[in-house]
Structures are given as C-alpha cells and as structure tokens.
Amino acid sequence: xxxxxxxxxxxxxxxxxxxxxxxxxxxxxxxxxxxxxxxxxxxxxxxxxxxxxxxxxxxxxxxxxxxxxxxxxxxxxxxxxxxxxxxxxxxxxxxxxxxxxxxxxxxxxxxxxxxxxxxxxxxxxxxxxxxxxxxxxxxxxxxxxxxxxxxxxxxxxxxxxxxxxxxxxxxxxxxxxxxxxxxxxxxxxxxxxxxxxxxxxxxxxxxxxxxxxxxxxxxxxxxxxxxxxxxxxxxxxxxxxxxxxxxxxxxxxxxxxxxxxxxxxxxxxxxxxxxxxxxxxxxxxxxxxxxxxxxxxxxxxxxxxxxxxxxxxxxxxxxxxxxxxxxxxxxxxxxxxxxxxxxxxxxxxxxxxxxxxxxxxxxxxxxxxxxxxxxxxxxxxxxxxxxxxxxxxxxx
Amino acid sequence: xxxxxxxxxxxxxxxxxxxxxxxxxxxxxxxxxxxxxxxxxxxxxxxxxxxxxxxxxxxxxxxxxxxxxxxxxxxxxxxxxxxxxxxxxxxxxxxxxxxxxxxxxxxxxxxxxxxxxxxxxxxxxxxxxxxxxxxxxxxxxxxxxxxxxxxxxxxxxxxxxxxxxxxxxxxxxxxxxxxxxxxxxxxxxxxxxxxxxxxxxxxxxxxxxxxxxxxxxxxxxxxxxxxxxxxxxxxxxxxxxxxxxxxxxxxxxxxxxxxxxxxxxxxxxxxxxxxxxxxxxxxxxxxxxxxxxxxxxxxxxxxxxxxxxxxxxxxxxxxxxxxxxxxxxxxxxxxxxxxxxxxxxxxxxxxxxxxxxxxxxxxxxxxxxxxxxxxxxxxxxxxxxxxxxxxxxxxx
DNA sequence: AGATATTTGTTGTGCTTGACCCCAAATGCG
DNA sequence: CGCATTTGGGGTCAAGCACAACAAATATCT
Numbered sequence: 001x002x003x004x005x006x007x008x009x010x011x012x013x014x015x016x017x018x019x020x021x022x023x024x025x026x027x028x029x030x031x032x033x034x035x036x037x038x039x040x041x042x043x044x045x046x047x048x049x050x051x052x053x054x055x056x057x058x059x060x061x062x063x064x065x066x067x068x069x070x071x072x073x074x075x076x077x078x079x080x081x082x083x084x085x086x087x088x089x090x091x092x093x094x095x096x097x098x099x100x101x102x103x104x105x106x107x108x109x110x111x112x113x114x115x116x117x118x119x120x121x122x123x124x125x126x127x128x129x130x131x132x133x134x135x136x137x138x139x140x141x142x143x144x145x146x147x148x149x150x151x152x153x154x155x156x157x158x159x160x161x162x163x164x165x166x167x168x169x170x171x172x173x174x175x176x177x178x179x180x181x182x183x184x185x186x187x188x189x190x191x192x193x194x195x196x197x198x199x200x201x202x203x204x205x206x207x208x209x210x211x212x213x214x215x216x217x218x219x220x221x222x223x224x225x226x227x228x229x230x231x232x233x234x235x236x237x238x239x240x241x242x243x244x245x246x247x248x249x250x251x252x253x254x255x256x257x258x259x260x261x262x263x264x265x266x267x268x269x270x271x272x273x274x275x276x277x278x279x280x281x282x283x284x285x286x287x288x289x290x291x292x293x294x295x296x297x298x299x300x301x302x303x304x305x306x307x308x309x310x311x312x313x314x315x316x317x318x319x320x321x322x323x324x325x326x327x328x329x330x331x332x333x334x335x336x337x338x339x340x341x342x343x344x345x346x347x348x349x350x351x352x353x354x355x356x357x358x359x360x361x362x363x364x365x366x367x368x369x370x371x372x373x374x375x376x377x378x379x380x381x382x383x384x385x386x387x388x389x390x391x392x393x394x395x396x
Numbered sequence: 397x398x399x400x401x402x403x404x405x406x407x408x409x410x411x412x413x414x415x416x417x418x419x420x421x422x423x424x425x426x427x428x429x430x431x432x433x434x435x436x437x438x439x440x441x442x443x444x445x446x447x448x449x450x451x452x453x454x455x456x457x458x459x460x461x462x463x464x465x466x467x468x469x470x471x472x473x474x475x476x477x478x479x480x481x482x483x484x485x486x487x488x489x490x491x492x493x494x495x496x497x498x499x500x501x502x503x504x505x506x507x508x509x510x511x512x513x514x515x516x517x518x519x520x521x522x523x524x525x526x527x528x529x530x531x532x533x534x535x536x537x538x539x540x541x542x543x544x545x546x547x548x549x550x551x552x553x554x555x556x557x558x559x560x561x562x563x564x565x566x567x568x569x570x571x572x573x574x575x576x577x578x579x580x581x582x583x584x585x586x587x588x589x590x591x592x593x594x595x596x597x598x599x600x601x602x603x604x605x606x607x608x609x610x611x612x613x614x615x616x617x618x619x620x621x622x623x624x625x626x627x628x629x630x631x632x633x634x635x636x637x638x639x640x641x642x643x644x645x646x647x648x649x650x651x652x653x654x655x656x657x658x659x660x661x662x663x664x665x666x667x668x669x670x671x672x673x674x675x676x677x678x679x680x681x682x683x684x685x686x687x688x689x690x691x692x693x694x695x696x697x698x699x700x701x702x703x704x705x706x707x708x709x710x711x712x713x714x715x716x717x718x719x720x721x722x723x724x725x726x727x728x729x730x731x732x733x734x735x736x737x738x739x740x741x742x743x744x745x746x747x748x749x750x751x752x753x754x755x756x757x758x759x760x761x762x763x764x765x766x767x768x769x770x771x772x773x774x775x776x777x778x779x780x781x782x783x784x785x786x787x788x789x790x791x792x
Numbered sequence: 793a794g795a796t797a798t799t800t801g802t803t804g805t806g807c808t809t810g811a812c813c814c815c816a817a818a819t820g821c822g
Numbered sequence: 823c824g825c826a827t828t829t830g831g832g833g834t835c836a837a838g839c840a841c842a843a844c845a846a847a848t849a850t851c852t
Contacts, residue, residue: 012810039401209631234715234717246744247642320637440838465798466847
C-alpha cells in the first residue's frame with residue numbers, strides 16, 4: 001500500500017520501459033513511430049533509444065524504404081543478444097525453450113517423462129536441458145533469467161507452488177530450487193495466466209485491454225484475466241481459477257458430477273470417452289470432434305456447451321471484457337459450433353455487456369506457454385531497463 | 397491504447413494528485429506524514445502543499461500536540477471550500493447531498509416520490525434540490541460538479557444510462573440532462589460500483605487493494621470489484637453485474653425460479669414474504685430477520701445462504717480478493733450466521749484463495765452511495781488538482 | 793532548569809530530464 | 823532540379839525534485 005511519490009528518476013525509468021516494451025512487442029519499428037506512439041519529443045526518443053542501445057537491448061539499423069515523403073527514420077529492433085529460458089513442466093513432459101527479446105521461441109527441447117515427476121526430478125531435468133540449450137546458443141548470449149509456467153496455483157510473492165494437482169506438487173518453492181540448480185533468477189506463475197498475457201500481446205488479443213482467457217487442458221480448466229492491459233493476479237496471485245467455479249445449470253439433468261464444478265462437468269476426458277478415443281493430441285482431438293456425427297457425441301457436446309456458456313456469461317457479467325479467448329479443448333468445442341455457443345452465452349448475459357464482447361479461439365498454438373513464461377522472465381528488464389545493466393543474477 | 401510517454405509536467409501533476417488524495421482520504425494529516433507516505437523530500441512536500449493551498453484545496457493549520465520528540469509538523473486538512481453535489485435517484489425517493497473535500501456528507505435532502513419518475517421528472521427534482529442546497533450552503537462554496545449513483549447500467553464513456561430496470565430508464569443521457577438543468581459538469585456510474593469505492597476508501601475496505609462488494613437492494617443484487625485499488629469498470633463500464641450471474645446449486649431442490657439468476661434466487665422480497673412483512677427499511681428488516689425463530693424463515697434463509705455462498709465462491713476463485721463486503725440485505729443475511737456462511741463459501745472455494753479472504757458487512761450505512769457519487773465528481777480534481785484552477789464548468 | 797537529542801520547516805544550490813529551436817539530411821513530387 | 827515534407831542532431835532552456843545546511847520546536851535526560 002505504498003502510495004509512493006514520483007521521483008524524477010522514475011520518469012526516465014518509465015520512458016525507457018515504455019520504449020523497450022514497444023520495441024519488444026513489435027508495436028513500433030522506427031524512431032519516428034516511437035515518437036508518434038509515446039508523444040515524446042524526437043530528441044528525447046533519440047536519447048532513450050541511444051541509452052537502450054548502449055545497454056545492449058536494442059539495435060538501430062538502416063531505414064527501410066517506406067515510400068513516404070521525408071527523411072526516413074532508422075529502424076529500431078530488439079537486440080538479438082538478451083534472452084530468457086522459458087519452462088513448462090507438465091504431466092507427460094517438460095518443455096524448455098530459449099526466447100529472445102523479439103519474443104520468438106528460438107529453440108525448444110521437450111523431454112518426455114513416463115511418470116509424475118517430483119520437484120527435484122523436474123529441477124534436474126530443467127537444469128540439464130537449460131545447460132544443453134546454453135551451450136547450443138553459445139556464451140555470447142546474455143541469459144536474463146528463467147520463467148516457469150506451472151499448471152497449478154502459484155503464490156505471486158515468492159513463486160512457491162501452493163498446489164499443482166496435475167503434477168502432485170504441494171508447497172514447492174520451485175523458483176528457489178531452479179535458481180539453485182541453474183544459477184539464474186527464476187520466477188513462476190500459473191500457466192493459464194501467462195497464456196492469457198501471451199495471447200494479449202502476441203495473439204488474438206493484440207491491442208485488447210480487457211480480456212478473459214479460458215484454457216481447457218487434460219486435467220482441468222484454467223484461466224487468466226487481463227484488466228486494463230494488466231494481468232489480474234488478485235491479492236496473492238491465485239486469480240483466474242474458473243475451473244473450480246460452479247456455474248448454474250439450466251436443466252438439472254445436465255449435471256454429470258457431484259460437485260458440479262466447471263472442470264468436472266466440462267472436460268476433455270468426457271469428450272474423449274464419447275468419441276471412443278483413449279488419448280489424442282490437440283490436433284487429433286479437434287479433428288475427431290469436428291468430424292463426428294455420433295448422437296452421443298452431439299449430446300455430450302451440447303451439454304458441455306450449455307454449461308460452458310453459463311460459465312462464460314458469469315465471467316462476462318462481472319468483468320465486462322472486450323474479448324473472451326478459448327484455448328485447448330475449449331477452442332475445439334467453440335470451433336464445432338461458434339454461433340450456437342454465442343447464442344447460449346448471449347441468453348444469460350447482461351445485454352449491454354454482451355454488445356461489446358467477442359468470443360475467439362486462441363491464436364498461439366504450442367508456443368503460447370513458453371512465450372508467456374518468457375514474458376514473466378523479461379518482466380523485470382522491461383519494467384526497469386537501466387536497472388538491469390549488469391547481468392548480475394539478482395536472487396529475489 | 398495510447399501508451400503515452402511521461403512528460404516532466406506529469407510528475408508534478410501526479411505528485412499533486414497523490415498528496416491531495418492522501419489528504420482527502422484522511423490517510424495523512426501532517427506534512428511529516430506526507431513525506432513519510434510519499435517518500436518525497438521534505439522540501440518537495442512543502443512546495444506541493446503550498447501549491448495546493450494556493451489553489452484553495454488544502455489548509456495548513458497549527459500543529460496538534462503529538463507527544464513526540466522533534467519539531468511538530470503543521471496539520472494539512474482539506475479546505476472546507478470545494479464541494480460537490482451527490483445524487484442518488486431511487487424508485488421511492490431522490491436523494492441529493494453536498495459533500496466536501498473531507499468526504500463528509502454535510503447536507504442531504506430526500507424527496508420522496510410516489511411513482512416511478514421519468515428522467516425528465518428526476519432531473520427537475522435534482523435541479524430543484526440542488527438549487528435549494530446551494531442557497532443553503534451559501535455562494536462562497538465552490539461546487540465542482542455533480543456525481544450520480546444510478547441503480548442500473550451506466551456507460552462509462554459518456555454517462556448514458558443504458559438500462560435501469562428499477563427506474564424504468566433506457567438509453568438515458570442522464571449526465572447531459574443534469575448538466576443542462578444544473579449548469580455543472582455531471583458524471584454518473586452504477587451505484588454498487590460507487591459504493592464499492594466508498595467502502596474501500598472510507599469503510600471496511602480501508603487500505604485494501606483487492607475487494608469484491610455485493611449489495612442486496614430491493615430490486616436486485618449489484619456489485620463492484622476493485623482491483624489494485626482501482627474500480628474495475630470493464631471495457632464499457634458495465635462490470636460487476638453479479639446479480640445476473642447463475643451460480644450452481646448444490647441441490648436441485650434449492651432452485652426457486654426458472655432463470656436461476658442470483659438476484660432471483662437470493663432476494664429480499666422472498667425473505668420479507670416468509671417473515672410476513674410487507675415493507676420494511678433496512679433496520680426493521682434486519683431486526684426481524686435476526687429475531688425470527690420461524691422454521692420457514694430458517695429454511696428460506698439457509699437456502700439463500702447456500703446459493704449466495706456459491707456465488708461468492710465463484711467470485712473469489714476468479715478474483716482472489718482480500719475482502720468481500722456485503723451490503724444491504726445481504727449484510728443482514730451475513731449477520732444472521734457469519735460462520736455458517738463462511739463455512740459454505742470455504743467448501744467451494746480454492747483453498748489457497750480462501751486463506752487470504754475475509755467476509756465483512758459494509759460499514760458505511762446510508763451515506764455510502766452519496767460518498768461514492770461524490771468521489772466520482774471529485775475524481776477529475778483529484779486526478780489533476782492544478783488543471784482545475786478555474787472553476788470553469790468543463791462540460792465533458 | 794538547562795543541556796542535548798530528535799524531528800521538521802526553510803532556503804538556496806545542483807542535477808536530471810524532457811521540451812524547444814534551428815539547421816542539416818534524406819526522401820518524394822512536380 | 824527545386825521545393826515541400828519529414829526526421830535526425832546538437833545546443834539551450836526550463837521544470838522539478840534531491841540534497842545540504844541551518845533554524846525552530848519539541849521531548850528527554852541530567
């Protein structure tokens with residue numbers, strides 16, 4: 001609750017942050033564009049870009065032919081040097097990637113595992129894969145830190161995994177373990193929240209300030225909310241647990257479980273069952289779902305659609321977002337009958353709030369989580385570009 | 397989406413705003429406290445306070461005996477001059493009040509009406525009551541504007557009432573009408589959202605950054621959400637419509653209505669009915685509810701409690717607030733059995749999110765809405781104290 | 793009661809930082 | 823080829839906060 005005053009120094013910090021973020025997100029490609037979107041003076045932008053260049057964060061290159069009158073403005077692009085390690089531990093595999101300041105996943109390694117790994121095992125794998133990647137990309141790369149997208153509840157303050165049912169982790173200080181093993185500052189957050197951020201900056205949510213993201217995974221439904229462009233964390237960082245919500249059922253016969261939580265009633269497993277499949281990746285699943293004409297598939301699909309619609313309505317009524325993004329198997333459910341789902345949502349949503357909202361499927365496929373985790377690792381740099389001059393691994 | 401850069405001028409504006417807000421909210425009472433809570437230098441605070449005093453917004457008075465060592469610091473208090481008109485049009489009455497910069501309701505007039513008033517009638521009454529109040533408080537008072545707390549959906553951008561079922565208003569440009577009739581800049585927002593803000597700054601939510609507020613009124617349930625200390629508006633300002641949500645029912649027998657919306661299932665009218673009352677004000681209602689030992693009251697109360705609990709759980713899972721504030725008849729339902737309600741909420745809430753949350757009744761009684769509306773009218777001044785030097789009614 | 797420590801107001805100076813002005817450079821267009 | 827337009831570059835200016843030194847006002851210690 002520190003309602004802090006504004007030092008002069010903070011102006012510079014914020015401006016550096018703003019410029020670096022614009023370049024990082026690809027929303028400004030030249031100094032001229034930077035002056036336009038920041039409203040700052042040309043000379044100020046010049047100084048800011050020069051400082052960022054001196055910090056090794058951006059590069060100025062020769063202007064491209066723009067076909068416009070006037071002196072061409074030099075391009076400003078993210079420096080290819082700085083990078084982060086993005087990690088996504090899952091039930092069946094641990095994925096580690098290298099993501100540059102341009103937010104592209106440059107390398108990715110996926111290590112399949114045949115059993116639920118303990119935190120210690122996971123950390124060992126992460127350290128091993130990270131080392132492999134670091135030798136692959138060479139020593140000249142400046143690795144800023146590690147970001148983890150964890151399928152579970154993560155305490156924002158210290159990155160402790162409170163509960164990850166999927167992995168079987170409980171009260172696991174994952175960031176500390178990773179920091180000790182890898183020797184880089186680490187941060188962690190809930191996977192769906194990070195995915196929401198990634199979709200906003202680089203996916204369907206580009207330029208959207210208020211969005212709700214729901215991801216349907218194998219083990220449940222997670223979500224993320226973005227308010228005024230800022231990820232909604234809540235007081236401890238546990239926000240977005242749509243899967244544990246209990247939406248009202250229009251028909252009592254729709255209930256299939258005792259608890260009636262969203263992720264029990266609307267589940268990938270139930271759809272796989274009626275589809276007669278045992279296991280399927282996202283693509284196979286969606287193909288099967290879209291192709292099936294079996295009555296029992298239709299019945300189950302419509303049941304889940306009705307329940308999902310109420311859950312979305314509840315979210316829209318409360319949050320009045322501009323966009324609802326559906327990922328994972330929920331994207332497939334949406335793809336099967338977008339208009340039907342919208343109609344159902346509309347029926348139980350406040351009309352005024354319905355007006356402004358769109359429902360879309362997630363745009364970023366497999367890279368979403370790694371990009372989201374990378375954003376987390378980049379966050380301190382983006383927030384204070386000059387403060388991270390030395391690559392000293394500040395163990396927070 | 398204007399990611400604006402930081403001008404130097406904005407530093408001064410923000411600092412003036414910060415200081416004025418601290419004084420306005422009573423969170424700093426002396427220059428010494430201001431330096432402590434802003435982190436700014438003593439000399440800077442002196443300059444800022446001097447500027448605010450020159451603007452007629454704060455006064456410096458002789459220091460009070462503080463029993464502490466060191467030179468005593470002069471008190472800084474809101475100037476008694478500036479004030480706003482706060483308005484709350486309701487089904488049965490229109491209330492208008494004068495609120496000073498100290499956030500106290502200095503005067504209030506309540507005009508009972510015997511029928512649902514049209515916007516034009518309401519505006520006429522508002523203008524009349526405002527004029528009466530203005531002559532009462534004298535001409536030396538500087539009236540900054542009018543804030544309206546409307547029981548309905550209000551578009552944030554232009555203050556148009558999209559739909560106020562209680563009043564029967566639809567697509568009503570209420571702020572424009574009031575501006576024309578009163579000759580002061582007017583702004584409007586949903587009553588529950590404003591009440592949430594009032595509770596945060598002056599009620600049970602003091603110092604709380606993330607809270608959810610649910611108000612049980614005669615005609616339904618409204619709500620407001622505050623995230624990181626900022627009221628959650630959503631893309632158009634319609635956020636917080638908890639009343640239209642459909643919470644899941646643990647037992648199908650609990651359903652009493654077709655739609656199953658929260659405000660249909662959990663309603664004051666139903667409780668009045670089982671209590672055998674026809675009409676009652678808040679106090680009478682709560683007394684009757686707390687005193688009753690009738691089985692049918694108990695049954696209905698517990699039914700509503702169960703449904704309310706699920707709705708609260710849904711909100712807590714998604715928003716992870718620090719505090720849930722219940723107002724209106726929901727405060728009475730809570731008062732009857734706080735532990736029982738908490739237990740029910742806990743049962744369907746993510747454990748980690750439950751840890752950090754408290755459920756409390758609203759602290760501000762009848763003044764809540766007027767204070768909330770006044771905050772709305774003060775908002776431009778608080779955001780940019782120097783920009784409002786002349787009392788020129790800027791019709792936004 | 794007097795001395796001392798502590799806290800805070802006051803004043804003047806200095807540093808940071810962005811704005812602004814003027815000129816040069818580079819492009820498109822007639 | 824000249825002109826309009828846009829942008830970069832460098833120097834100057836002004837705004838605003840930090841800081842240091844001193845004075846004032848209080849409590850506490852002796």
